[in-house]
Amino acid sequence: MPELLRYLFDDVEYIPRQRIAKSVLEKSMLLPDRMMIVEGEDFMRFKIGDTRIMFCETTVLSSRGEDVLFNGVFISASFNKYFTAKTFVCPEKSKSFFRNLKRRILDNLCPVKLEDVEFNKEFFVLSSDQVEARYILTPSLMLRIMNYRRKIKKGISFSFVDDRLYCAIPNYINLFEPALFEHFDFEFIKRNYLPLKLYTDLVEDLNLNNQIWSKQPL
Numbered sequence: 001m002p003e004l005l006r007y008l009f010d011d012v013e014y015i016p017r018q019r020i021a022k023s024v025l026e027k028s029m030l031l032p033d034r035m036m037i038v039e040g041e042d043f044m045r046f047k048i049g050d051t052r053i054m055f056c057e058t059t060v061l062s063s064r065g066e067d068v069l070f071n072g073v074f075i076s077a078s079f080n081k082y083f084t085a086k087t088f089v090c091p092e093k094s095k096s097f098f099r100n101l102k103r104r105i106l107d108n109l110c111p112v113k114l115e116d117v118e119f120n121k122e123f124f125v126l127s128s129d130q131v132e133a134r135y136i137l138t139p140s141l142m143l144r145i146m147n148y149r150r151k152i153k154k155g156i157s158f159s160f161v162d163d164r165l166y167c168a169i170p171n172y173i174n175l176f177e178p179a180l181f182e183h184f185d186f187e188f189i190k191r192n193y194l195p196l197k198l199y200t201d202l203v204e205d206l207n208l209n210n211q212i213w214s215k216q217p218l
Contacts, residue, residue: 001042004196009046018043020056020074028159028166029086031070036063040074048200049209053077055199057171072154072171073199079165080208085129087112087136089145089158092124116142122149136160141206148205152198167202 005012019040025031040058047053053075060070086109112125112133119142127133149156152169159166203209 005044005046008196009048009200011045011047011052013043013045015043017041018056020054020058020076024054024076024166025058025060025074027161027164028074028076028168029088029161030090030157030159030166030168031060032062034062035060035069037061048203051078051080051203051208053200053203070168070170073169075165075167075169075199075202077165077167077203077208079160079163081136082163083132083136083160085127085132085160087125087127087129087133087160089123089125089137091155091157092122112137114142115139119143119146122146144206148202151201151205165206165208169199 001016002012002014005014019038020043022035022038025035025038038058038060040056042055042057044055045053046055054077055073055075058070058072058074059068061067062069088109108128109126110128110130112127112130114120114125114134114137116139119137123145125133125137145156145158154169154171157168
């Protein structure tokens with residue numbers, strides 16, 4: 001994996017037995033506040049162009065460790081727009097969780113209805129600033145988010161907090177396992193490369209390296 005990562009990306013850090021910090025998950029505000037136990041592996045940090053990205057297989061359990069609150073891939077990436085508001089994009093079926101988020105964290109979070117009818121059908125958007133939400137969720141970005149969701153075929157959630165993009169992708173397959181009982185050959189490399197490429201396509205698909213947007217205060 002380290003060699004594959006160094007071939008694909010810059011400034012690579014790979015720690016196979018490390019999890020993502022609980023503070024990062026809390027800052028994203030994408031997971032229930034009753035999360036207590038955070039497990040994970042295959043922690044990666046690297047650059048794609050000018051975008052710094054953090055990537056980890058993550059399992060989050062409730063305070064008693066009885067309920068699995070999240071299992072999948074969690075991504076944190078630098079974003080190319082400056083913003084002060086908090087904006088959340090989730091699948092329509094997760095609407096109840098985000099309504100709870102509004103009540104327990106930010107009273108000023110309000111639903112945002114965007115101009116893209118298809119996007120509104122697939123996603124539920126909450127933000128503390130309607131203007132900034134539209135500044136972030138441009139028509140081209142909404143299209144890219146929908147295309148990315150269709151590519152990975154998962155119920156994907158995003159948050160935009162403190163100039164970072166957070167992304168939670170449910171997945172119940174253990175990725176990037178070593179070739180202990182099989183040949184280390186092209187098929188093994190391909191099996192590890194394809195999911196990594198799929199998830200890190202986020203940077204290109206959402207155009208995160210585009211520097212046309214100035215990271216200056218509104």
